[in-house]
Amino acid sequence: MLEWLQNRRVACNESMRKQVLFALMQEHRPAKKTYVIDEMAKEKGHMVVRLPPYNCDLRAVELAWAKLKRLIRERDISGDVSKVNLFATESESLLSVTADDWEEYCRKVQQLEEEYWRRDGVVKLAIDDVIINTTETDSSDEHEAHT
Incomplete structure (x- = not known):
């Protein structure tokens, strides 16, 4: 401070x-x-x-990163990790993420977001149906407690 x-x-x-x-x-x-x-x-x-910083499933870029990492792993350059080879592999992998990929990633994220909204509505309805009143007691409960 x-x-x-x-x-x-x-x-x-x-x-x-x-x-x-x-x-x-x-x-x-x-x-x-x-x-x-x-x-x-x-x-x-x-x-x-x-977006919230730790909400990865609502970030289309995370799907792109997943593809990029998978492609780099598949090229297995562990035998030659030179700067030139690594840069070339990264560049090729980056170029393989296409506009069609991005459209698909955005579509998936939108579908997931809609699913979250749908579930949130269901949960909200379910929670609204369950009301527990802690301030009042039922007269039959009081009677049972005293007997």
């Missing part, structure tokens, strides 16, 4: 409590992180939607 604050030239010292340091960090953090690519997309009428 001290290092973060000192790097931003915020007055602080080691005798300060963590809660004070944290409040200073909150006060001096950047308002909102902006990305050039987001602004470029916005200028063209698009909006960038960020």
Whole structure:
């Protein structure tokens, strides 16, 4: 915390409590992180939607990476891992991921997302049907408890 604050030239010292340091960090953090690519997309009428960082199954690029890794493994260059051979293998593998592949990856991700939405609706309905009231007691329960 001290290092973060000192790097931003915020007055602080080691005798300060963590809660004070944290409040200073909150006060001096950047308002909102902006990305050039987001602004470029916005200028063209698009909006960038960020996915949760650990939700790999909703990222089409993960399917492309899987194909790329599989192709590199299949070429088995373990006998010649020179920089030139590795670069050539990577380049060939990258070129093998086609526009048709991307369309398929995006279609799969969209189908999975729709399935998640469908399941979420089913779960939400099921949860809404199960209501447990912990504040009131049933009179028959009270009677059984006293007998």
